[in-house]
Amino acid sequence: MIEVAPSPSPARPPGVHRQGVQAETWQPWARRAGMALVAGLPVTFLAIFFVWPVATLILRGFAGTSGWDxxxxxxxxxxxxxxxxxxxxxxxxxxxxxxxxxxxxxxxxxxxxxxxxxxxxxxxxxxxxxxxxxxxxxxxxxxxxxxxxxxxxxxxxxxxxxxxxxxxxxxxxxxxxxxxxxxxxxxxxxxxxxxxxxxxxxxxxxxxxxxxxxxxxxxxxxxxxxxxxxxxxxxxxxxxxxxxxxxxxxxxxxxxxxxxxxxxxxxxxxxxxxxxxxxxxxxxxxxxxxxxxxxxxxxxxxxxxxxRGNGGRPTxxxxxxxxxxxxxxxxxxxxxxxxxxxxxxxxxxxxLLTGGGLSLDNYLALGDPGRAGLPYSLAQAAERSIVIALLAGAIALTLGMMVAVVLSRRPRAPWARRAQGLFDSVLMAPLGVSAVTVGFGFLITLNRAPLNLRTSFWLIPLAQALVALPLVVRTVLPALRSIDPRQRQAAAVLGGPPWRVFWDVEARTLRRPVAVAAAYAFAVSVGEFGATSFLARPDTTTLPVAIYKLLGRPGVDNFGVALAGAVLLAAITALVMALAESRWDRSPGLAKRTREGARA
Amino acid sequence: MSAVTRQDGAGQGGGDDARLDGPGRLPRGLAVEAVTVRYGTAAAVAQATLNVGPGEVVALLGPSGCGKSTLLRAISGLEPLAGGRILWDGQDLAAVPVHKRGFGLMFQDGQLFPHLAVGPNVAYGLRMAGIGRAERTAQAAEWLNLVGLSGYWDRDVATLSGGQAQRVALARALAPRPRLMLLDEPLSALDTSLRADLGAAVRSILAAADTPALWVTHDPDEAAAADRTLHLPASPAHLPR
Missing domain, CATH: 1.10.3720.10 (MetI-like)
Structure with a gap:
């Protein structure tokens, strides 16, 4: 006999029921707490390292000795x-x-x-x-x-x-x-x-x-x-x-x-x-x-x-x-x-051009300490740049992924959607506010209590992470959004617990975009000049800033060494980008593209 | 190897003989001779042969994926031929580019230009033909009237229903007075009830315009309205090169 009327849930074996609910979504309280954390961390970061400096900067323009001016x-x-x-x-x-x-x-x-x-x-x-x-x-x-x-x-x-x-x-x-x-x-x-x-x-x-x-x-x-x-x-x-x-x-x-x-x-x-x-x-x-x-x-x-695929249209x-x-x-x-x-x-x-024809002299001179008025060589500046960019890239990637996850959800409640919209525009703001403004803002805010980073090594990675953050979000977000929620649901209905669903559906699609985003974050940070030029001190001078300083010094050989430094900087960037693009672009890439084509 | 295997005199029995061309006479209208279209190594259309005489409406019936649409696209010049010839009044069209063939093509889902209102959509072909603004507005309005949508001139095409959109698409295709209409499943995106109504309307409008047509469909009912029905069998799959 088939039950037509909806049966109250106790009639079902409780174990089966619970399992079904769990498989489809996280527990509500866990989900809410997770979301709050994932949304809260980037918001806090932006409030301290973006909104505060920029707001201070604006106020500085308006404020007189007494009140508005x-x-x-x-x-x-x-x-x-x-x-x-x-x-x-x-x-x-x-x-x-x-x-x-x-x-x-x-x-x-x-x-x-x-x-x-x-x-x-x-x-x-x-x-x-x-x-x-x-x-x-x-x-x-x-x-x-x-x-x-x-x-x-x-x-x-x-x-x-x-x-x-x-x-x-x-x-x-x-x-x-x-x-x-x-x-x-x-x-x-x-x-x-x-x-x-x-x-x-x-x-x-x-x-x-x-x-x-x-x-x-x-x-x-x-x-x-x-x-x-x-x-x-x-x-x-x-x-x-x-x-x-x-x-x-x-x-x-x-x-x-x-x-x-x-x-x-x-x-x-x-x-x-x-x-x-x-x-x-x-x-x-x-x-x-x-x-x-x-x-x-x-x-x-x-x-x-x-x-993207072309929608499977051979034409x-x-x-x-x-x-x-x-x-x-x-x-x-x-x-x-x-x-x-x-x-x-x-x-x-x-x-490669030096006084006596083609040679590697300019590159060898990268190891000379004391050029550009620095206490160390350009090669050491490059090392410093890489360390700083790795830190900045890691910060940007972590926060950017969190932001992308928050923005990719489609909340039902209107207030949540509005909050999401606000979140989106605030997060993209660093993209619009120039790097020089960011650097300048850091300079006038983060130099005193409660947060005195003026002499801290972290000042530059933080500024660079801020500049790279929107790029990470914009690279990961479309991929995350392109995942059909029904794929997640299908995996869940087939019995996958939430972590397994994430691994099988999201993580698989995201590997390549995340690798590319990481590479971009690193590339942007290692080459960042606008903000860093404000913040770099003699012991934290990065390669781009060092090259620019060298450019300001007279002498043909200084120009030559600056050119060699630029080639080195470009090579570092290109290498990282090439790694990110090629690592994921072998045969699975082809399969992925075909799949994408079929889906569209 | 002929892809088009059977012909029924669905519309008018015995009418076929009159249209068959004797040796030595130039065939009038469209002639498709052993046409093959390939995507890579796969042949979408293999050795298709058919003709459409003056004033005739021919239905091309076959299961989905058998290459009907591809054949229509090849006739309109949108797909390059891997073999065979397409002729109009005995003249090979190989060197004639798409926009100079003077054919009309009606897509399954209309393909109205989203950035133009209804009226300018219908007038587009007339504009391309170099007809002045006043004249083309008058003509396009007349075509809109003919498909039962007078007063829709300024409507955004996104606000049209499926049936209305297909009517506009029909008017747009017919407005430049094509010498042949190619209809690619023009009704398949519509509800069943709408399909019968619009099918009859299309048929009578084609007759009124005295335009020969090749009508691709997978629906035998739709095909029954044509003068003649041709069957295209399921895809020939991979042919040796």
Whole structure:
């Protein structure tokens, strides 16, 4: 006889019932306590090392001897120089962004919509700059365009043009990747529909595909704008003596003119510019959401650690006659490759160049103590950098994973969802607030009780972890979100206890993104310059800061040693990135991609 | 090896003979001759042969995964051929790119452009044909009227129901007056009740426009409305190269 009415639970064997509940979720109290811990630790970290310093910084700009005081603002804003700086910062960032956005469509068309030999290599080359330390890039362009460089005849040693080139160098590959990954997830059929309706390849691209790519173009573009507007080392190294942006001006006011008030006001202005770009980016992301749901495409920074399948549609990769934007895209890609390859090749070449021809003298000089006014050699600075970056990377990875776990949950209660949204935007804020602001904030807050870290070794790892944190979250979170909750449920229903479900479902999917995130966190930390340049003391000087100091000293051989140091720094970064990418990319990677394709 | 094996005179018995072309005469309309389409080494369509005469609506019936859609895409020029020929009025279309073939293709799920409203979607093909704004607005409005959606010009396509979206897709495909309509399971995404209604509507609109059509479906009821039905057997799987 079949029971139709719902039976009260005591009728069932109690053991079976309990087991069922346990298998599906954690005990409620344990889950809540776990979540509180996992959410609380990053929040505390951010409150102490981000909100407090930045809030203090803002207050410093407003506070007078008694109460609120706007005179600091009035004074700074009444200077024509301030407006010139703002204009230059925005203009420079906008120009670089426009170039990157325009170039990203043809490059993505070639590298993500076509299949050909050497495509993987080209993709990898275009993503190299993103992980490269900014000091290396500044130096590479200086060696290319400056006195003695092969392109010195162009006469653009410093000022607008070299900075613009460096900014495009940094971001064009990132932009193409964001657009490309979005494009791969895009349904190719609307474009095909346009072709059948009589649109030529170019018109179909412009009237149907580009509008469909708009969310990725907007989100990626505002991200690139953000990076460009807060660029520090490229402007400092390539701008020359008189060329400054808001970011370098903050540094100048603090480190050389000792006008902390003006620096605070400029930091607030910088934050306003950044907030505007972030707001634009999130507005673009919101608009994209329905599309993303349908196609499963990632965009924004989320695309970084991920390659996606193309939804199992063979047409997307087959050389299809619907798509004929070949030569222009090949040309634009070639230009981008030249822009990225030439400075790097030249950097390596010039680092080997000494008075008597090619030699390793510059590299041997890395072991000389006493260069750059340091009590130790550049090689020792490199060691120090690696230790600091390992600590910073570990902190960023631990906290970033916690944040990603919290953000990947889909709470039912409205208050929990609101809290999650707030958590999300606060966590992403360090991405927007420039590194110089972070360093400056540390300098003026963490120098007295209750937390005096001024002479502590930990100051730099903490600052670098803060800078790397958003990147970790943005790399891990999309992977975590891509796990279908039904997979978890299926594993649970099949009898897996919670830890086993986590191991079999989550951990398996997350291995690669976590490895990539760890590598990025390390790479960002080891090359971090903006915050570290504020905080480094003689005994905690990292390699990037040491290279910059060396650059400020006269002498051809000092320049040569700085170049060798830059190559060393780039090699450390590249090695770690290559390890992370290749370790997980053998045959299981292929299987994973196929699986992803099948799921989408 | 012929992939298209059987022909029933489902619509009009005996009509087939009139459309068969004698030797020496140029065949009118569409002729597909031993067409093969490959994805990698797998053949999605193997040696398919069929023709569609003037004013004729031909149904192509077969189980899912047998390559019907791929064949339609090949005819429209969206898939490269690994073998065989596609001709229109006796002329090989190999060198004619997709946008110059003058065919209309209606996708299973409409594929309306999400960034355009209903009206501009319908007018898109006319715009590509270089027809001026006033003229194309008038024509597109007329087509919208014909599919029973007058007054929907400014509607966001995301707000349409499945049936409405397919009507708009039909209007959009027909507006540039294609010389052949290719319909790829145009009703399969719809509810059963809606399917019968819209199927009849599509049939009568095609007749009114006097447009020949190749109608791909897996539903024998749907195929019954056609003049002629062709059967495509299950996938030929891997053919030797």
């Amino acid at each position: 706007w005179s600091g603002f009035a004074e700074v804003l009444s200077k024509p120089r301030t407006w010139r700086l703002i204009g230059r910062t925005v203009g420079q960032a906008a120009s670089a962004t426009a170039i990157c956005v325009a170039a990203s469509v043809p490059i993505a068309a070639l590298l993500y919509r076509r299949s050909f030999r050497g495509r993987g290599l080209l993709r990898a080359l275009l993503t190299v700059p993103f992980a490269l330390p900014s000091v290396v890039v500044g130096l590479a362009f200086r060696a290319l365009l400056g006195a003695g460089g092969p392109l010195a005849f162009l006469g653009i040693e410093d000022g607008f043009w070299p900075v613009l080139m460096a900014l495009v160098f940094f971001n064009v590959g990132l932009m193409a990747r964001v657009v490309g990954l979005f494009w791969v997830g895009l349904d190719p059929r609307p474009e095909q529909a346009a072709r059948v309706l009589g649109a030529g390849p170019w018109r179909a691209l412009l009237t149907v595909t580009v509008p469909a790519l708009a969310p990725a173009l907007l989100a990626g573009g505002s991200l690139v704008f953000l990076f460009c507007a807060t660029a520090f080392a490229p402007v400092l190294i390539l701008g020359g003596a008189t060329y400054a942006t808001v970011e370098t001006e903050i540094y100048l006011q603090t480190a050389q003119l000792l006008d902390l008030r003006a620096a605070s006001v400029l930091s607030v202005i910088q934050m306003a510019v950044v907030a505007l770009a972030l707001w634009f980016s999130s507005a673009a992301r919101r608009r994209r959401e329905p599309v993303a749901k349908r196609s499963g495409a990632g965009s924004g920074l989320g695309g970084i650690g991920q390659e 997307a990769l087959a050389p299809s006659p619907t798509f004929a934007v070949d030569w222009p895209s090949a040309l634009v890609t070639a230009l981008a490759v030249a822009l990225i390859g030439a400075p790097l090749a030249n950097l390596v070449y010039r680092s």
